[in-house]
Amino acid sequence: MAIEVRIPTILRTYTDGAKQVEGAGSTLAELIEDIDAKHSGLRDRLVADGGLRRFVNVYLNDEDVRFLGGLETPLKDGDTVTVLPAVAGGAA
Amino acid sequence: MLSIRRELHDKIVAHARADHPDEACGVIAGPAGSDRPGRFIPMMNAERSPTFYRFDSMEQFQVWKEMDDRDEEPVVIYHSHTATEAYPSRTDISYASEPNAHYVLVSTRAPDTTDFRSFRIVDDVVTEEPVELAGA
Numbered sequence A: 001m002a003i004e005v006r007i008p009t010i011l012r013t014y015t016d017g018a019k020q021v022e023g024a025g026s027t028l029a030e031l032i033e034d035i036d037a038k039h040s041g042l043r044d045r046l047v048a049d050g051g052l053r054r055f056v057n058v059y060l061n062d063e064d065v066r067f068l069g070g071l072e073t074p075l076k077d078g079d080t081v082t083v084l085p086a087v088a089g090g091a092a
Numbered sequence B: 001m002l003s004i005r006r007e008l009h010d011k012i013v014a015h016a017r018a019d020h021p022d023e024a025c026g027v028i029a030g031p032a033g034s035d036r037p038g039r040f041i042p043m044m045n046a047e048r049s050p051t052f053y054r055f056d057s058m059e060q061f062q063v064w065k066e067m068d069d070r071d072e073e074p075v076v077i078y079h080s081h082t083a084t085e086a087y088p089s090r091t092d093i094s095y096a097s098e099p100n101a102h103y104v105l106v107s108t109r110a111p112d113t114t115d116f117r118s119f120r121i122v123d124d125v126v127t128e129e130p131v132e133l134a135g136a
Helices: A009-014 A028-038 A042-046 B006-019 B057-069 B090-095
Strands: A003-006 A020-023 A056-060 A080-085 B002-005 B025-031 B039-043 B072-081 B102-107 B115-122 B125-129 B131-134
Touching: A003 A028, A009 A042, A020 A028, A028 A042, A042 A056, A056 B057, A080 B057, B002 B006, B006 B025, B006 B039, B006 B072, B006 B102, B006 B115, B006 B131, B025 B057, B039 B057, B057 B072, B115 B131
Parallel strands: A003 A080, B002 B131, B072 B102
Antiparallel strands: A003 A020, A056 A080, B025 B039, B025 B072, B102 B115, B115 B125
C-alpha cells in the first residue's frame, strides 16, 4: 500500500533531496512512523507531544488534516499527503 | 541582493498600508531557480493581528500547489510590522521555513515613510541584504 508524501524544501535534508517519498500506513501516525524508519528525523519535525506540530501544515489530498482527524486521520492506498511549514511570524 | 521591480515594491507597500494596523503578508512567486520575483500574491493574515501573521492553511496550500504546477517558487515572502522596525523578530526567525526566499519586511509605524528591507533567514541566522529597485 503506497501513499505519496510531498516533502517541503526545508525537510529535504532528511530525504536526500527528494521532493516526494512513498510510505505506508492506515493512519497518518502510522505513515509518519513508516517514513521516519527510512528517513530518520522526519517524525520529530512533524510531531511533538503526541500531536502535529503547531506550525507544520499537513494535508491529505486537498484537505488540512486538522479538520479531518489529525494524526488519527485514516489513509488509503493512492492518497497524497503534503507537508508544508506554516508561513508565520510577526512583531510579537 | 534582492532585485525587485519598483511596481512590485509599491504593491507590497500598498498592501501593508491598506491592512495597517494589522500585519499584512504575502508572496512574490518567480520561476524556480531564477531568483526573479514576478507574480504578486497578497495573502490573508489568518490571525488578523497587529503583532502576528500566519498564512491561512488552505490558501497557502492552493498557492503552493499553483506555484508547483507553474514551476515557480516563493522568491519573496513579505510581511509588515506595524509598530516596530522592519527587522526580523525572534518569532520571524523561529518560523522562517523557506531557506531560498528573500524575507521582505516593511514597517508602517511612521505614517509618511515606509521602511522596506530584505533578509535571508537560514538556520536561525539573519543576514540583511541590499534591495535594488529595477525600473519599469
